[in-house]
Amino acid sequence: MNILVPVKSVIDVDLNIRVKDGAVVEEGMNYVLNRWDETAVEAALQLKEADEGEVTVISVGPDKAGEALRKSLAMGADRAIHVNDPAAVGSDSFGFARILAKAAQRGSYDLIITGKQSQDTDMGGTGAIMAELLGLPAVINVIDVKVGEGGKLNVHRLADAGREVLELTLPALITSNDSLNEPRLASLRGIMAAKKKPMEVLTLADLGVDADQVGAAGSRIEVLEFMSPPERAAGQKFEGDEEETTRTVMDKLVNEAKIFA
Amino acid sequence: MEFAWTEEQEAIRNQIQRACANFGDEYWREHDNTHEFPEDFYQAMAEGGWLGVAMPTEYGGSGLGIMEAALILQEVSASGACMSGASAIHMNIFGVNPLVIHGSAEQKAQWLPDVIAGRSKVAFAVTEPDVGLDTTHIKTRATREGDHYRVQGHKVWISTAQVAHKILLLARTTPIEETDRPADGLSLFFTDLDRSAIDVREIDKTGRAAVDSNELFIDDLMVPVEHLVGEEGRGFKYLLDGLNPERVLVAAESIGMGRVALKRATAYAKERVVFGRPIGQNQAVQHPLADSWMQLEAANLLTFKAAWLYDNKLPCGAESNAAKYLAAEAGFQAADRAMQTHGGFGYSKEFHVERYWREAKLPRMVPVSPELILCYIAERVLGLPRSY
Numbered sequence: 001m002n003i004l005v006p007v008k009s010v011i012d013v014d015l016n017i018r019v020k021d022g023a024v025v026e027e028g029m030n031y032v033l034n035r036w037d038e039t040a041v042e043a044a045l046q047l048k049e050a051d052e053g054e055v056t057v058i059s060v061g062p063d064k065a066g067e068a069l070r071k072s073l074a075m076g077a078d079r080a081i082h083v084n085d086p087a088a089v090g091s092d093s094f095g096f097a098r099i100l101a102k103a104a105q106r107g108s109y110d111l112i113i114t115g116k117q118s119q120d121t122d123m124g125g126t127g128a129i130m131a132e133l134l135g136l137p138a139v140i141n142v143i144d145v146k147v148g149e150g151g152k153l154n155v156h157r158l159a160d161a162g163r164e165v166l167e168l169t170l171p172a173l174i175t176s177n178d179s180l181n182e183p184r185l186a187s188l189r190g191i192m193a194a195k196k197k198p199m200e201v202l203t204l205a206d207l208g209v210d211a212d213q214v215g216a217a218g219s220r221i222e223v224l225e226f227m228s229p230p231e232r233a234a235g236q237k238f239e240g241d242e243e244e245t246t247r248t249v250m251d252k253l254v255n256e257a258k259i260f261a
Numbered sequence: 262m263e264f265a266w267t268e269e270q271e272a273i274r275n276q277i278q279r280a281c282a283n284f285g286d287e288y289w290r291e292h293d294n295t296h297e298f299p300e301d302f303y304q305a306m307a308e309g310g311w312l313g314v315a316m317p318t319e320y321g322g323s324g325l326g327i328m329e330a331a332l333i334l335q336e337v338s339a340s341g342a343c344m345s346g347a348s349a350i351h352m353n354i355f356g357v358n359p360l361v362i363h364g365s366a367e368q369k370a371q372w373l374p375d376v377i378a379g380r381s382k383v384a385f386a387v388t389e390p391d392v393g394l395d396t397t398h399i400k401t402r403a404t405r406e407g408d409h410y411r412v413q414g415h416k417v418w419i420s421t422a423q424v425a426h427k428i429l430l431l432a433r434t435t436p437i438e439e440t441d442r443p444a445d446g447l448s449l450f451f452t453d454l455d456r457s458a459i460d461v462r463e464i465d466k467t468g469r470a471a472v473d474s475n476e477l478f479i480d481d482l483m484v485p486v487e488h489l490v491g492e493e494g495r496g497f498k499y500l501l502d503g504l505n506p507e508r509v510l511v512a513a514e515s516i517g518m519g520r521v522a523l524k525r526a527t528a529y530a531k532e533r534v535v536f537g538r539p540i541g542q543n544q545a546v547q548h549p550l551a552d553s554w555m556q557l558e559a560a561n562l563l564t565f566k567a568a569w570l571y572d573n574k575l576p577c578g579a580e581s582n583a584a585k586y587l588a589a590e591a592g593f594q595a596a597d598r599a600m601q602t603h604g605g606f607g608y609s610k611e612f613h614v615e616r617y618w619r620e621a622k623l624p625r626m627v628p629v630s631p632e633l634i635l636c637y638i639a640e641r642v643l644g645l646p647r648s649y
Contacts, residue, residue, distance in 0.1 A: 032275075066268075074272060185280050188310035188323050191272045 001053040001147070001170075003044040004109040005077065006100050006130070007037040008059060009068040010120040019226045024120075031064045033071040036115025039176040041072045042183040043145055044113050051147060054078045056107065060088050060099050066199075073194035074186035080199045087204055090216030093125030098214055100126070101133040102207040109171060111153070116141050116175040127175035138173040139166055143180055270332060273314075277333050280309050281340035286613045289342050292471035293616055296463075298424045299349050299471050302342070307379025312353040317361060320373035326572035327506045328565065330354050331513035338517025341613060343620040345471035347514040348420055352383045355506060357429065359499040360451050363491035372427070372451060384425035384454060386477060387500065390417045394633060396431075397443035397497060401479065403432035403450065410434070410450070410484045412458075416477040418627075422461045423473040428454040430484075431500065434493050449496035450488050458482035468619030505567070505577050507628055508585035512564040515585075515592030515624045519557045522592075522617045526550055526599035529612070540602070549598045556591035564588055579642045586634040589624040596621035 009031040011017060011024065018025040033041075044055045057072040058081040059065040069080040083099055091099070104112060112131075117124035131138030143163065144156035153168040158177050168174070186194075204211050212218055236252075238245045253259050266274065284302045292299050306312055315330040316322025323329075334354065337346045357376050360368065375381040392398045401414025412432055422428075428451075435446030454461075460478040491499055527550060530541030540546050564584040570577035596618040600607035607614050625631060639645040 070268060070272060071275075074276070185309060186272065186276045187308070188273065188276075188314055190310075191269060191276065192323050192325075194272075195269065 001047055001051050001110045002108060003047060003053065003055050004104055004107065004112045005037070005040050005044045005055060005057045005072065006059070006096075006112070006114040006126070007041065007057050007068040007072055008034045008115075008118045008120075009061060009064045009066075010034045010118055013119055019228050022225045024226060031067040033068040034115050034118045034120075036117055036119070036176055036178055037068065038071075038075075038115075038183040039178050039180045040113040040115050041075055041077060042181045043142075043176055044111075045076045045184070046181065047111070047145070047147065053110070056081065056109070058083070058100060058103055060091070060096055062086075062089060069199065070194055071186065073197045073199075074190040075184055076190060077197075079197055082199060082201045083204070083207065084201055085203045085205075085211075087211040087215045087217070090219055091214045092219040092221040093123045094129055094220060095214035095218050096126045097129035097133055098218075099204065099207065099209050101130050102209050103202070104130070104134060106207070111170055112136070112173040114173075114175050116177055124175075127173060131173040134173070136171055136173045137168060138175075139168060140175045141177045142174045143177045145174060145180070266332075270329065273329060274332055274336055276309070277311060277336045278340065280305060280311070281337055281342060281346070284340070284342060284346070286341040289345055289471065290610060290613060290616060292345060293468075294470075294610075296470045296473070298421070298473065299342075299345065300424075302346060303349050303379060303382075306337075306350050307353075312350055312379050313377035315355060315358075316373060316377050317369075320369060321377040322373075326568065327355070327509055328568040328572050330506075331510055331564065331568050334510050335513035335517040338514040339520045340517075341521050341617075343518045343521070343617055344469040344514060344623050345620065347510075347517075348469060348472040351510065351514075352385055352421060352425075353377070353379060355503070355510060356385050357383055357451075358503045358506070359429065359449055360490055362502060363449070363495075363499050364451070368451065368487075368490065376427075381426040382421055382424055383427045383429055383451075384419050384422040384475075385429050386416045386419050386422075387429075387431045388416060388418045390415060390476075394629060396500070397447065398437070399431060399433060399447070401430075401432040403434050403448060403484065405434070405486075408486050410486065410489070412450075412479050412482040412484055414479045416479065417475075418464070419461075419475045419477050420472055422454065422459075422475040422477060423463060425454050428452055428459075429490075431496050434496075440494075444497045446494050447497040448493045449490040449499050450484050451490050452482075452484045452488040455482055467622060468616065469623055504628070505581035506571055508581040509564060509567045509571060509577075511624045511628060512560065512567070512581075512584040512588035515588040515621065516557050516561050516564060517592075518617055518621045518624075519553065519588075519592035519595035522596040522599035522614055522621070523550060523553055523557070525612070525614055525617075526595075526602040529606075530602050546602055550602065553591065553595040553598055556587070557595060560584060560587035560591045579638060582629070582634045582637050585624070585629070586631050589621075590631065593618075593621040593625050 012030040012032045048055050055077040056079050057077045059068050060083040114127045139155045139157050141158045142155050143158045146154045148154040155166045155168050157164045238249055313322030314325050318324040334347045353376050389399045403410040403412045430450045434448040440446040458481055462476045464474045530546050531539050533540045567577045567580035567584045599614040600618050603612050606612050636648050640647045
């Protein structure tokens, strides 16, 4: 099975993120592979290991996008495509999906797996829009995936009140929930091997993408402002007799915080 | 001059941090309490391929340098694992280097893959009770008897011997009075840690309790001649090759400890409120921590410079020794100040800094004392008369 995994480099959220003049301060920040995409890479590797084929990772972005690709290669992906074009900067989900869909059409992939959203913007649109542009069946928010009868995929999806079990005919696209798996750590051998794996660098022109339709120019969304979340109010501490404390806490939860309301 | 890490080094640092994050301070506190070898951690390091960082690729290693080995051990130490984490894997990462350089192709093919894959643990048996750093005067004797050597002797401060499968052993094969120089006539063996001939007794000690230190009583250990590394009588020279890189690694480990101590100290100083303000707002608390940060960074520069010199096959004796000196002092001072910042709570095991403090004392004493490093710098760098 040949699998394409779109991935994204995001700011390491473990670091102290600062907002200045309506934008996130990028100076001094580290970039890491988006957590959900890491799950997507792991899922692709597991499917490949259970069968055969190749895992290709792709990222759209400036040089920092290389971080997500190198990490994916170190985990075990076979090849990488880096769409590095200044005109792609500032794309919304639709713009990214357009670029990724064009890139997907250049290869022959049985399955596309991507994270259900990215940690930085939390939009969660790219996967679904990409499937629409490619005319592929898509399952969003997948928590389990296996190869089933006749080469079809058995896919479990997190639904409102439980799990939905679906059978999916390939080619198709799925997006991963982070409970899909526990992504492997890259081993030292993996990191060493990543250097030797093919990394194709493409521009929008190489893909035949019209620069006006993507990037800031083609974006249908305008970011007006970034704000730091308000500081959380301090919690309350209850000490004393266990039974009495439990009553007090339950009373506050039910009548003040109205958790069952 | 280039100070930036390469992409590969960044990736190594990032992944080793994540690998270590699975073994937090509580894991190490527990192993410190129980004196149990951190086997899960060791296996995770083996599976990640970290043990083979500086070992040849043909035996399963990654063929990188001391620079990368130092980076890995520093991050291990800085994860809160301190010397316990670093010492658990130190032997696999670099201890067997004399075997890599001087062993025969057959010996390497037979032994290195197991060491690199973590299937065999190795104890480094050089130090003896009566000679300290005067290594050429060790008393352990290996006497040739046909196709074997018969070994008799006594070793001390031998790490991991409770769990090790193999032993890298230095013994005298020619009596010192029959040699031209004291450094001649010593030989190096890589052989099984045969517990029927070696009585291993653990030493109860201040810190790094998860990794055992031992006294070894060797009585009629029979070592096949095929287990001699390199030529008979040249073992001491083989060991000298490994001294500088060992100092670099210990320096990196010390800085890692200093960093984790400083991290805990600053976090505590920010959140601990006394007299209506965080204690970290007081200069008496801030300044020692700021000073430690500077000391650690300065020592780190020299440590990685020494690593760079070694990897580029340039002389690095002065830099390696100086790095070990500065890093061990800075690491210990940072741990000491971290405890002081915590006040009375620093004395409690729950805050971990007392464990860092106990462990940070270790690299101030091994593999060489700060006093002897000063003697070395005075003599070799400044040209002053030899004092010892």
